[in-house]
Amino acid sequence: MLSDFEAAELLSFLTPEARPDVKGHTTSYILGLSGNRDGCRFLRTKPDIITALFALTSDPSIAIAKDCYFTLINLSADETLHQVLLTDIKVLQVMMKKVLDPEFVFSDQICSILSNLTRHLKTCKIMFKVLQEDVGVAKLVEIFCAESFNKKAKFHHLGPLLSNLTQLPEARSFMMDKDRCVIQRLFSYTQYQASVVRRGGVVGTLRNCCFDHAHHEWLLSDDVDILPFLMLPLAGPEELTEKENEGLPVDLQYLPEDKKREEDPDIRKMLLETLLLLTATKAGREILEKKSVYPIMREFHKWETDVHVTAACEKLVEVLIGDEPEPGMENLLEVDIPEEVEEKLTKADAREQEELEKEQERMKQEEEEEKKKRSDTEGSEKEQEAGLIR
Amino acid sequence: MAAPQDDSDDGMDEFMEKFKTTTYKNAFSKDNWEEEFDKIPMFMKKAPEEIDSQSYPELACLQAMIHDEDAPPEEQAANLKDEGNEFFKEKNYKKAILSYTAGLNKKCGDQNINTVLLTNRAAAHFHLGNMRSALNDAAAAKKIKPDHLKALIRGAQSCIELRSFAEGVQWCDEGLKVHPTDKKLQELRATADKHKRAAERDARKAKIREKKLHGEKEALLAAITDRGIKLFQTSKPRHRESDGEEESSSAALSQLSLDCLSSQEATGARVFLDEQHILHWPVLFLYPEHQQTDFISAFCENDCFINHLALMFGEELPPWDADRKYHPQNLQLYFEDEVKDTLYQVKPETLLLKVLQHKRFFVKAGSPSFIVVVKGSPFWEQFSTGKKIRGL
Secondary structure, three states, X not given: OOOHHHHHHHHHHOOOOXXXXXXXXXXXXXXXXXXXXXXXXXXXXXXXHHHHHHHHOOOOOHHHHHHHHXXXXXXXXXXXXXXXXXXXXXXXXXXXXXXXOOOOOOHHHHHHHHHHHOOOHHHHHHHHHHHHHHOOHHHHHHHHHOOOXXXXXXXXXXXXXXXXXXXXXXXXXHHOOOOOOOHHHHHHHHHOOOOHHHHHHHHHHHHHHOOOHHHHHHHHOOOOOOHHHHHHHHOOOOOOOHHHXXXXXXXXXXXXXXXXXXXXXXXXXXHHHHHHHHOOOHHHHHHHHHOOOHHHHHHHHHHOOOHHHHHHHHHHHHHHHOOOOOOOOOOOOOOOOOHHHHHHHHHHHHHHHHHHHHHHHHHHHHHXXXXXXXXXXXXXXXXXXXXXXX | OOOOOOOOOOOHHHHHHHHHHOOXXXXXXXXXXXXXXXXXXXXXXXXXXXXXXXXXXHHHHHHHHHOOOOOOHHXXXXXXXXXXXXXXXXXXXXXXXXXXXHHHHOOOOOHHHHHHHHHHHHHHHHHHOOHHHHHHHHHHHHHHOOOOHHHHHHHHHHHHHOOOHHHHHHHHHHHHHHOOOOHHHHHHHHHHHHHHHHHHHHHHHHHHHHHHHHHHHHHHHHHHHHOOOEEOOOOOOOOOOOOOHHHHHHHHXXXXXXXXXXXXXXXXXXXXXXXOOOEEEEXXXXXXXXXXXXXXXXXXXXXXXXXXXXXXXXXXXXXXXXOOOOOHHHEEEEEEEOOOOEEEEEOOOOEXXXXXXXXXXXXEOOEOEEEEEEOOOHHHHHHOOOOEEEEO
């Protein structure tokens, strides 16, 4: 890595007054550094450089500003950098406010940085406080849900940002404030085709919110109605009988034959986990049962190929069609599990995990054998062809 | 010095004395005191439709004050606003609208008054059921003051009544930006959203139904054409702009249904394909001798005529058969080829399908029809004169 002398030299080129071409080369070089872990760790030891980078985000040269933003994105992706990036909160505050400007060209980059900085609990807490005070999470949700707030930015990364923020109970309280209309605005984005980042962020947010089972009844109520939006990405084009259709929530009825399911298996798994969370309370189970979502899960199970997602699906179906637990056990999240049972369950989980991994390995091997076979035959075919030509 | 009893020097006592002796002039008369009561502006329960200065001088005076052309526009507008509000309270929405409009026409510079005039006029339109006007006024109010809660609510409500639900949600969202905790806006948003999703479901359902019906129609037509059965084209074929087999097949089918409806039988019976893919036809038996007809609503294509004849004439002969001669074994069946003026005889044991597939058989008006006569009867001799007779 660079010596202290070289680092000091770099720093001198990062002043606003430096020659533009030198500045440009330097920022470009630093961007390159930030592209790998060692470079990041090196920069961590040079807070002055980082401060300079923040300052240069306002540089009149778009290229230089861009390099700085991308460098900050890379740095913020590394957890060990968070401490140093947050040393001067004021700098972050200034940056956050820029997001509110509908003409600002680097809004998406700022969103990525904010999203990265909220991933881990400690920094998330600090970030939430700052966001609430300076920008207001409400405003962020508003911008996220606005069709064309800023022509130059898409704000998809506000999705994972919100998801990260909802690790905190105070963020969840805000999202699910019954006196406002916040979380409802996110629902339609569970099917947002154009961005997997946005979709994943929204589903992550909803899943985190569903850990608060005190809110389940409200979430499942007709006024809020979260259920259809969790189910729609899992529902497919298969035709259901009229009777089955009429029993479903309105949004799930009579889906057209070109209906596509969620492509990303991680998002599918998150949706199932969210649904499973909603079955924790008796009220939640009753509502899910009443809304007859079973036909959708049945068709989904037939269609799903990923072993992990299938496992999640099966867990959900088990609860849906299973018997009601005894009194006292009604809230599955709060039940006291006796020690031996807990041990057994942990062992069972571990075994299941092993089996899943074996299954995956097996499938991978099969795939590779297939590939090998194909390339073998291709190879021999080529030989034959070559032979013919010869 | 005055006497101790008389200490009032304002003449009040004398004044009061007069009441005991003099009759009060210009009092309300006993008979029509209620009418007179109603004429005094202060006691009026509602304003008269027309105010002329003869019968209602005080009211005309007040009106003149309200519509005082000399007062500054803001004052006039404010007065008109109050006037409109009074009409509104009386549920006289048409008059309220007139007042508000007059107020707006003053074009006073006070945007607050203008916003209220527009919002109130929107409300009046809303109560009259003029949703489009209500929405326009609410939008105009919102343009002047984007945070005016009543305008935002009225706009959302109007959208919902106009069934423009997505727009309604937008109005609510705009409103909630400025008034995030307003319950009415939240409630309206939930309502609009719910209706929007129901309408989307209805559209999906209708599309699927249409597709299914279309599929059924196609299958029916395919079954008919596969069997080589020909449908009679009416003299006025419908020409459609769009081409393609789909159009012509549905044109033929819709013709089929159209023709069926225009057939003599108003039962609306139509040929259908059952689950075993067997066709069942509505069939007409004509008895030209007696100008009678019989209608069989569902004649299975694999059924033969004798079965139906046995059912219809086996036990009892119809009342119109005065000569009691229409016994099943005496009956002959024919179908007519009008184009070639030929009668084709159909043996009663023949299956319907066989006949329909005959190269000269055309199904008219969706109902195959057959002529039934008594073998060798005088009517038959007469009827068949000049016509060619052929067997199948």
